[in-house]
Structure formats: C-alpha cells, structure tokens
Amino acid sequence: MIKHLQIKSGQKKIVPLILTGDPDGVTYSVDLLGRGAELTLLLLLFGQNSAKMPVNINVVHHSPETKSRVLIKGVITDNSRADISGLIKILPGAVGSDAWLSAKLLLLSETASGQVIPNLEILENEVKAGHAASVGRINETELFYLMSRGLSEPKAKELLIKGFFAGLLREFPQQYVKQAEKLLAPII
C-alpha cells in the first residue's frame, strides 16, 4: 500500500492502519500544508509465520503550528520481521510545529526480528520534536507477577499483549476497534 496524503489548513486527520503481513507493507507520506494541520497516524503491526513487514512513514511539516503524531506498535512472532523506517521533517518557517514519532516492537519468538529507524530532520528551532523506539520481549517480572496471582502462562501473556496494544487501540476510531481486535485474535 502506497499512499500520499495532504492535509490542509485547519484539517485534523486520523489515519488508523493495521498491517498483518502484506509483503508490500505500508508506505505513507504525509504533507502538512496549511497552518494548524494535524495528523495522527496509528499503526498496529502483527506479524506471524514468515511475514515481512516493511513500513515507511514520511511526514513533512510545511506550515506553522502543524502537529503530527505517529504511533506504531507491533507484535512479531514466528519467523516474521518488521522493518520500520520513519522520517519526520520540519521545514524552515514551520514555527510552532509539534512532532512525535514512536515505534515499539514486542518480539515473541526466538526467530522474530525487527529493525527500527526513526529519523528526524529539523530545520526550524521554534518547534517541539521527539521520537522514541523500543524493542524487547514480554517483561519477565510482569509475567511472573500475573502467574503468581494464579493465571496460567498463556493467559498471563495474553493479558500483557492486550495491554501492550490497549494504549494504541484506545485512540482508534470506534468502528476500527472491533476489526482490529478480530485481526489480533489469533495471537491473543
């Protein structure tokens, strides 16, 4: 899927995406063209078998007071692999812009792997910009705690994975939440 999106002055767009192993992955480039344009891009990744999931997100802030939030969360299992690269660019003159890019991956199997490249190019100083990335597996301490309360290991893992996605799913528009939960059912 290759998409190009332009957001005009005063528009606020929410782009919810779910990727479960499309070999072409997702390429999304977004231009924030008018004053006050806002983007929220939410991407849920779920990789199983030997799915390859290339993700490429480009956001360019052209105008003042534009805002972008790109939130990516993925669960990777079996032999699958996620390749996430993102670029947030703030051009000169886009004063008061606010950009945030976050990518978090949970690796569930011994052979799962991931690559995260969150780039920033900031050419204006009157801005706020940041990014965060993390890659890891299920927190042993949390798992131990849940199991000590009488939950089986699969049940405890299910809860933790649900919890990992919950923060992002909460931001999804209502009609997508059901769909997302259905797609995620196989791992949970």
Place this chain on the structure above:
Amino acid sequence: MTGATRLADLKKSYRLGFHQPESAVFKTPKGLSRDIVSAISHHKDEPEWMHDFRQQSLMIFEQKSLPAWGADLSGIDFNSLHYYLDPSDRRSHTWNDVPAEIRDTYEKIGIPEAERRFLAGVGAQYDSEIIYHDLKKQWEDQGVIFVGMDTALKAYPDLVRRYFGTVIPPSDNKFAALNSAVWSGGSFVYVPAGVQVSIPLQAYFRINAANLGQFERTLILAEEGSSVHYVEGCSAPIYSSDSLHAAVVEIIVKKGARVRYTTIQNWSNNVYNLVTKRMLVEEEGVGEWIDGNLGSKITMKYPSVILNGKGAKGEVLSLAFAGPGQHQDAGGKAIHLAPYTTSTITSKSVSLGGGRSSYRGMVKVAKGAHGSKSFVRCDALLLDQLSRSDTYPVNIINEPDVSLGHEASVSKVGENQLFYLRSRGLSEAQATSLIVNGFIEPIVKELPLEYAVELNRLINLSMENSVG
C-alpha cells in the same frame, strides 16, 4: 566584572588560533601515489610487512568510493594534500630537548602545566610526528608502554604486527584505507594484565602546516583485568585552504579490562575531520568513548563498541557543537555479539548560526546475544532559525530476548528559562551560555577538569558571537 567584559577577556585570552612558521625536514610532494607511499615507508625505515600493508591499503583506497550517505565530502581534493611531513629529526625524551619553536607552541596550549598537575605521560604530536614523550617511571616499572606508533613499530614489532589493523581493517571504509596507506604518528599504548593506570595518559594533536593531512594511528591494548584512561585533545590554527584529518583509533579491551578514551576535538573551521574509532570489548570488559566535536568544517565520526564477550559493556558519550558553516555528523555504534552485553549511547548536540548537527547511530543485536540491553538517548538544542538538527538512528534486532530503548528530542532554549535568568540580572548571552552549559553538563562532567574548563570557555565564546 560584567558578563560581556568577561566574555571579551576570554576571547582575548583565546590562544589557540595562532600558528608557527613551518620548518619541515622531510615533506612529500602534493598528492598520493605508490611512490609517495613507498617514500613515507622508507623514510621511516619500516619493516617490509608495513610497506606492503601500506601499498595494499592504497589500492583499497583507490577502489573505494566516498560514502553515499552523511555529510558532503565533494570538497576534498585528494591531490592537493601533503600526506607526510616530519617536523623534526630529533626524537626527545626531556622537555628541554624539544626544539624551541615547537616548545613555544605547546607552551601556549599549556601542556607543561597540564603535565605537572594531571599527567604522568605526554605524547605530543606536532604535525605528523610524535616529538616528545615522557612516561612516569612507576609505569615503566609496571610494564606500561606509551610511545609513538612509529617508535612502537620498531621497539615492539611483534605486538604491533599482531594487532595492527585487526579491529579496523583497511577495507572498512575509504578513509580507514587512506589512513592505513599514509599513517604516521599517533600513540601506542600497552597495559599489561592486572595493571591499573590511575592517572590519564594524554596526547595533544595539532595540525600546523597548511594543506597537511593528518593521519595518525592509535592502538591501545588493555590486557586482562587492566584499566587505562587515554585523553586526546586537538586544537589547530586557522588556515584558508582545506585540510584533512583522517585518523584511525583501534582499541582492544581484553577480559575484565576497562578502557576510557576521551577526545575533545577542536580543529579549525576548514578541516575535514573523518575519523574511524572502534573498540573491541571482550568478556566482562568495559569500553567507553567520550567524544566532543567542536571545530572542523565537516566531522564524520561514530565511535563504535563491538561487544564480543559475555557481559561486556560499552558506553558512548557524544557531544557536537555546530556553528556557522559547520556540519557535525557524529554519533555512536554498539554491536552486541555476545549474551548479557549492555550499551549506552548518549548524544547532545547544539546548533547555532546556521550550523548543522546530525546524530547518526546504530545499535545492532546479533542472534544469540540474549539478555542484552541497549539504551540510546539523543538530545538536540537549536539556538536559532538558521540552524538544523537531524537524528538518524538505526536499530537492528535479531534476538528476541533484548531490551532496547531509544529516545530523542529536539528543542530550543526555553523562553521561560531565559526569562527567569534575565530577571535575575543576566544578559541574554550569559543566560544562553548558562543554559547551553547546563544542557551539555552530563557529558562535560565526565571530562578531566582542564578539558571541562576549556570546553566551557569555547562555548561561551561561540555564544558571544551568535547571541545578541
């Protein structure tokens, strides 16, 4: 004294922008060829294997292209550079033996003082040759070796031959190949097993001849359970034609050893500073880079730690300061090859007056390096609307049992902070200096005292020129 006059005084007292007339003894013609490489090797009376190593490296250099990423290097004219210059016939061991003119230069940077106070050994590099060496007797007794690379090649041929080019082979990149072909100077440090070198070893590097490329080569070898801190500082007079600095630093940290390498680099604003630095850390070893980049026209430098043994630990602290016309492309790399290895990369960059600073880094966790942890933090401060800041982090994870975190932020000097400080009577320049110094403090506090002081002064000077 008001802040403005204090800054003005500092500017007056900034003594690093001077240069001495050249008095070279042996200098190769401009450009690079097999003959020039042979001439360097023969002039230094090197063994055959080194001569061959140089020739092979030259071939690799000619085959490799410039990196397709990073800063713009198209301005380097490899044919207009001198690749070797030997400023002095004499190799000396006491201060009084050093030629007066060169001694004068060092006097101005303050080496003898620093030596008296903090240092036990000084290897000072003037142009391409180490001309002055002094090592406190206690270390010689312990078996610590701290000599120029050229001396080491003659005095410890087996050690050098065994490790030279093993961490950074000539084929690593174009500039590593160039260095391997024409290297001269740099330090060789050997710390025997179990020896703790408590006072930093220090070498000063200077480029003093216009159009002179500097290609020093440093090799540090810390045997099992030893520890050493090596400090390198650079400052260079200002010239109109471009100079190239392409150093290679190889460090081997054996089991349970600890090496810290501190650099404050302040080349003049026409120098291309392209350095390859890498540390190989074995089991339970600790390798640390502290890397400050203030000067130069373009810097491309990514100190790396290769964590090759169980429980090895690596740390990179990178500081970049990009003023007008400068591009600091700096960062760090951590390659986890063994279980339970940990790495931390902290980068702080400041851009002002149209300068550009880029963080470029990589964390790679290989399959099987389970239980590894890595954390990368990069913060950028943009002081005006002309400047630019980039972050290019690469994280490649091929092992599920890891914990990797990466955070970055870009900000400007906060209006509230500025307002508060000004309401307490500080000028805008003073307030900004204070905020910038606070921003870089996590790195500055790791520096030896005299470097921290010099760094603060340099930053105050830059602020004065740009703010208000």
